[in-house]
Amino acid sequence: MKRLTALMLALVMMLSLLAGCSKDEETTTAAPTTAASGETTTAAGEVESDEPYGVFHNYLISDVDTINPHIYTMSDSGTIFGLISMGLYRYVPNETGDGFIFTTDLAESDPQQMDDEGKVWQIKILENAKWENGDAITIDDVIYSWQMCLDPILVNSRASQMASDYITIVNAKEYSLQGTENTVAWEDVGIKKVDDYTVELTVTDPVTALDVKSHLNYTWNRLVHKDTYEAYMNEDRSATTFGSTGDKFMSCGPFLLKEWIQGSQFTLVHNPDYVHADEYSLAGYEYRIVGDANTALELFLKGELDVVNVGADSIEQYIDDPRLQQSPASSIQCICVNMGNTENNGILGNVDFRKALYYAIDREAIAKMTNGIAANWTVPTKCIADLETGVTFRNMDESNAYIPANLGYDKELAKELYDKALAAVGLSELKLTLLYNEASANNKKIVEYLDKQLPEVFGDSFDLELMAATSNVCTEYRQGWRPDKKGDPNSYQLTIAGWNTSTTAPWNGLKVYSGTYTNKNEPYFNDEYDAIWNEANLGLEAKLDNAYRLDLTRQMEKITIDEAVTIPMYESPGNYLIADRIVLPSNGYIPGYGFGYALSSIVE
Amino acid sequence: MLNVYTPDNEKYNNIDKSKFVLVQAEKEIHDAKFETKAVGFFKDAAMRFIRSKISVVALIGILFILFLAIFGPGMNEYGYNDQNLDYINLPPKIPVLAEYGIFDGGRVLQNRRVDGLDDTSRYPEGCILRVFNEREVKGVKMCDIEVDYYKYAGIPEDVVFWFGSDYLGRDLWTRMWRGARVSLFIAFISVFVNVFIGIVYGAVAGYYGGKTDMIMMRITEIINAMPQLVVVTLFILFFGTGILSIILALVVQNWIGTARMIRAQFYRFKGSEYVLASRTLGVKDRVLIFRHILPNSIGPIITRAMMAIPGAIFTESFLAYIGLGIRAPESSIGVLLSQGQKVMQQYPNQVLFPAIMISILMISFNMLSNGLRDAFDPTQRGA
Numbered sequence: 012m013k014r015l016t017a018l019m020l021a022l023v024m025m026l027s028l029l030a031g032c033s034k035d036e037e038t039t040t041a042a043p044t045t046a047a048s049g050e051t052t053t054a055a056g057e058v059e060s061d062e063p064y065g066v067f068h069n070y071l072i073s074d075v076d077t078i079n080p081h082i083y084t085m086s087d088s089g090t091i092f093g094l095i096s097m098g099l100y101r102y103v104p105n106e107t108g109d110g111f112i113f114t115t116d117l118a119e120s121d122p123q124q125m126d127d128e129g130k131v132w133q134i135k136i137l138e139n140a141k142w143e144n145g146d147a148i149t150i151d152d153v154i155y156s157w158q159m160c161l162d163p164i165l166v167n168s169r170a171s172q173m174a175s176d177y178i179t180i181v182n183a184k185e186y187s188l189q190g191t192e193n194t195v196a197w198e199d200v201g202i203k204k205v206d207d208y209t210v211e212l213t214v215t216d217p218v219t220a221l222d223v224k225s226h227l228n229y230t231w232n233r234l235v236h237k238d239t240y241e242a243y244m245n246e247d248r249s250a251t252t253f254g255s256t257g258d259k260f261m262s263c264g265p266f267l268l269k270e271w272i273q274g275s276q277f278t279l280v281h282n283p284d285y286v287h288a289d290e291y292s293l294a295g296y297e298y299r300i301v302g303d304a305n306t307a308l309e310l311f312l313k314g315e316l317d318v319v320n321v322g323a324d325s326i327e328q329y330i331d332d333p334r335l336q337q338s339p340a341s342s343i344q345c346i347c348v349n350m351g352n353t354e355n356n357g358i359l360g361n362v363d364f365r366k367a368l369y370y371a372i373d374r375e376a377i378a379k380m381t382n383g384i385a386a387n388w389t390v391p392t393k394c395i396a397d398l399e400t401g402v403t404f405r406n407m408d409e410s411n412a413y414i415p416a417n418l419g420y421d422k423e424l425a426k427e428l429y430d431k432a433l434a435a436v437g438l439s440e441l442k443l444t445l446l447y448n449e450a451s452a453n454n455k456k457i458v459e460y461l462d463k464q465l466p467e468v469f470g471d472s473f474d475l476e477l478m479a480a481t482s483n484v485c486t487e488y489r490q491g492w493r494p495d496k497k498g499d500p501n502s503y504q505l506t507i508a509g510w511n512t513s514t515t516a517p518w519n520g521l522k523v524y525s526g527t528y529t530n531k532n533e534p535y536f537n538d539e540y541d542a543i544w545n546e547a548n549l550g551l552e553a554k555l556d557n558a559y560r561l562d563l564t565r566q567m568e569k570i571t572i573d574e575a576v577t578i579p580m581y582e583s584p585g586n587y588l589i590a591d592r593i594v595l596p597s598n599g600y601i602p603g604y605g606f607g608y609a610l611s612s613i614v615e
Numbered sequence: 616m617l618n619v620y621t622p623d624n625e626k627y628n629n630i631d632k633s634k635f636v637l638v639q640a641e642k643e644i645h646d647a648k649f650e651t652k653a654v655g656f657f658k659d660a661a662m663r664f665i666r667s668k669i670s671v672v673a674l675i676g677i678l679f680i681l682f683l684a685i686f687g688p689g690m691n692e693y694g695y696n697d698q699n700l701d702y703i704n705l706p707p708k709i710p711v712l713a714e715y716g717i718f719d720g721g722r723v724l725q726n727r728r729v730d731g732l733d734d735t736s737r738y739p740e741g742c743i744l745r746v747f748n749e750r751e752v753k754g755v756k757m758c759d760i761e762v763d764y765y766k767y768a769g770i771p772e773d774v775v776f777w778f779g780s781d782y783l784g785r786d787l788w789t790r791m792w793r794g795a796r797v798s799l800f801i802a803f804i805s806v807f808v809n810v811f812i813g814i815v816y817g818a819v820a821g822y823y824g825g826k827t828d829m830i831m832m833r834i835t836e837i838i839n840a841m842p843q844l845v846v847v848t849l850f851i852l853f854f855g856t857g858i859l860s861i862i863l864a865l866v867v868q869n870w871i872g873t874a875r876m877i878r879a880q881f882y883r884f885k886g887s888e889y890v891l892a893s894r895t896l897g898v899k900d901r902v903l904i905f906r907h908i909l910p911n912s913i914g915p916i917i918t919r920a921m922m923a924i925p926g927a928i929f930t931e932s933f934l935a936y937i938g939l940g941i942r943a944p945e946s947s948i949g950v951l952l953s954q955g956q957k958v959m960q961q962y963p964n965q966v967l968f969p970a971i972m973i974s975i976l977m978i979s980f981n982m983l984s985n986g987l988r989d990a991f992d993p994t995q996r997g998a
Contacts, residue, residue: 304957305959305960308960309960328725331731332757333754333757334753452957459783459944591753
């Protein structure tokens with residue numbers, strides 16, 4: 012009898028569980044149906060009234076720590092900030108959809124050259140732009156945003172890029188680096204208010220209007236809301252928590268930040284007051300945080316995401332899918348070497364050792380396991396050398412003349428250089444720690460591969476220790492040597508990272524190895540390199556003569572390879588499935604711009 | 616009514632004394648001898664254990680896994696860290712079973728263009744086994760196909776991976792049994808250390824009692840109050856990831872349970888007459904503890920140790936799963952599960968085999984410890 016009761020009880024429990032399951036399923040299927048039908052009804056009305064319609068569902072693989080444009084490090088932060096803020100200029104796809112053009116955002120027209128040389132420029136802004144709360148946007152907002160970015164007490168990581176990139180603003184660098192010394196006044200910086208809607212920029216070297224527009228298109232040069240920025244400033248004005256949560260922010264861009272649930276979701280809605288609101292047909296834009304690639308793929312297949320990145324493990328199943336779109340690799344994944352590290356008799360500072368590493372890596376194998384492109388260069392394949400012809404930098408014979416053959420894989424040479432380096436620093440064996448991002452499947456594959464491959468090339472005297480950490484911790488260690496961070500020269504030995512560089516300006520992208528770049532990964536300082544960078548980016552001759560500029564770019568790239576400033580490994584092109592209901596501004600990837608999701612429209 | 620003889624009872628006075636016979640005058644009076652051999656503690660337990668079929672099955676299961684953990688990695692030509700990037704993510708292929716269509720190296724490839732199936736540069740001749748689920752997507756005819764993946768990927772005929780290969784072309788059979796070896800090693804070592812510390816600590820606290828006991832028990836409470844994950848993280852920060860950190864993390868708190876149990880056993884037996892007698896005879900404390908009292912706890916100790924082993928394996932897997940496991944390229948059940956789960960949809964074999972193995976191992980150890988508990992302490996049967 013007891014047994015029967017127990018059996019009955021178990022049966023009842025099973026049934027109740029099953030009932031629970033089916034109920035869940037009903038709810039999940041019911042919700043989208045209702046939403047979809049709701050949307051369809053609205054759509055019917057909206058097609059006629061041309062109202063924004065539909066929500067684009069995108070995702071991020073990790074949480075965003077801040078959307079403060081002056082200090083962010085993750086590209087996702089910049090992307091989100093870009094959608095909800097305004098700059099003076101922006102870039103949009105061109106008419107044919109095969110490239111992009113710079114156009115006005117808050118600016119009323121192109122920058123006006125005020126002198127003969129091209130060192131003084133005035134920009135007038137629109138008078139009808141508004142913040143989310145209805146406040147009018149004036150030139151004071153623009154100047155305040157730039158002043159805060161350069162603020163010497165806040166010491167923002169993006170200050171150097173604001174001060175000098177496509178253009179170098181007079182005294183901006185000196186102002187931002189003076190600390191508390193007060194030797195350069197804000198009035199001395201080449202940013203002046205002309206009237207309530209006009210600003211004047213004075214730069215050190217002659218520049219073109221395109222340079223000014225390119226520079227002001229950068230995320231860190233966009234607007235921040237003064238009252239909000241000030242409200243979250245600490246007492247000694249050395250830090251602000253502006254942009255660290257949704258309520259510490261004020262939008263003014265194509266979308267408004269409606270909700271930011273940390274670790275979970277960003278909800279953006281169409282901003283009807285945005286000055287170019289008519290160009291955006293989406294009623295909303297959502298980002299969910301989905302860390303797991305398989306979950307993201309499942310959500311896409313269920314229709315809960317409109318785009319998904321198909322990783323190396325899944326690509327085989329979707330390689331023929333008509334929805335698959337490809338984008339070129341945004342960065343070259345490299346082994347960063349902390350050449351300032353003093354451990355192991357400072358072997359990481361030894362050029363021969365770094366070159367040994369460079370030649371020891373079988374990039375073809377790495378490309379195979381990551382579904383990427385083997386790369387032993389430092390200017391990515393995507394970079395365009397000539398905007399008119401569309402020729403890429405890598406496709407030019409001159410750009411490959413100095414690139415080591417066989418994708419830089421030469422075991423004998425590597426072993427020879429390794430032995431030489433060990434002898435030079437007086438070591439008989441060497442153990443190095445390779446730090447990697449545990450969340451990245453590719454990182455994990457590569458480090459396990461290197462852990463076996465490098466001792467095979469270098470011999471038993473070499474040992475690689477693998478250290479997994481989260482993305483944030485990796486960044487902290489990678490930049491820990493910098494005086495503005497921990498200032499510990501031994502913060503790391505080897506790690507894996509890549510820089511997302513400009514597609515149209517390969518000479519500019521190489522700034523990450525220059526001595527003045529503030530977001531550096533490796534403590535590499537070389538005056539000769541810096542001089543070439545300055546000449547290529549700021550020199551008038553380079554601006555007028557593209558061939559000369561490309562030649563300077565090659566010189567820089569040659570230095571990065573000859574001195575093994577970083578150890579490039581592979582480029583990872585993106586494979587994306589995009590939902591049928593999304594109509595992209597162009598049919599596919601727009602070089603230098605992306606797919607343009609924010610400008611897409613939705614057709615059910 | 617019962618008649619009882621008493622000398623002063625007149626009723627019996629008349630009985631002739633000569634009629635009384637001494638019944639056992641010539642025999643020695645003694646207990647009957649056992650006709651069977653005496654059954655000792657362990658034999659008694661073993662008999663009870665064998666009677667439980669499920670425990671025996673569990674024991675066989677464990678022995679089987681132990682056997683493979685020891686000899687499995689040597690059964691084929693691959694090493695646990697032999698990488699071959701031409702053989703990435705292959706499905707399982709077992710030569711004998713392949714003839715029956717099981718583990719024959721087949722894999723379903725979805726979303727293929729029907730018009731591309733004739734392309735022999737992509738699909739070598741004879742690799743397509745089945746075409747199904749034909750449909751039209753965006754005006755393109757699509758289908759799913761099942762292929763002989765070894766042919767499809769151009770793998771030489773004589774190359775087989777029994778359980779498939781992973782993202783670096785490593786043999787999963789070798790890695791799984793190597794992983795089982797590592798996991799079992801971690802489990803046995805940590806449990807052995809736990810039991811050892813627990814016995815000594817619990818015995819001292821229980822035997823001496825009083826203030827000693829009070830202080831020792833408060834110390835265990837302090838140690839026990841620290842969340843285990845925090846302790847593990849601290850060990851890993853200090854010693855780095857690896858077997859040592861995991862064993863230490865498993866040891867640092869887990870001996871407390873054993874210590875408490877032993878202490879309770881000592882409280883139960885230390886006042887017994889035989890202990891008092893020994894003490895009166897001048898037996899030393901050490902001998903009393905380990906020779907006279909501790910053997911009473913052998914049953915619970917063995918049971919407890921057996922129960923702790925699956926716990927340790929599970930903890931190791933859990934730590935590996937959250938990225939605190941042993942260092943690559945070493946393998947463990949947790950490492951394999953963690954990696955396999957990431958590609959569960961694409962290559963289910965990578966998670967299936969380790970999952971089956973850990974399930975068998977866990978169930979077997981739990982059944983075995985249940986059986987042992989019943990065998991050593993029948994009063995707890997079914998508890």
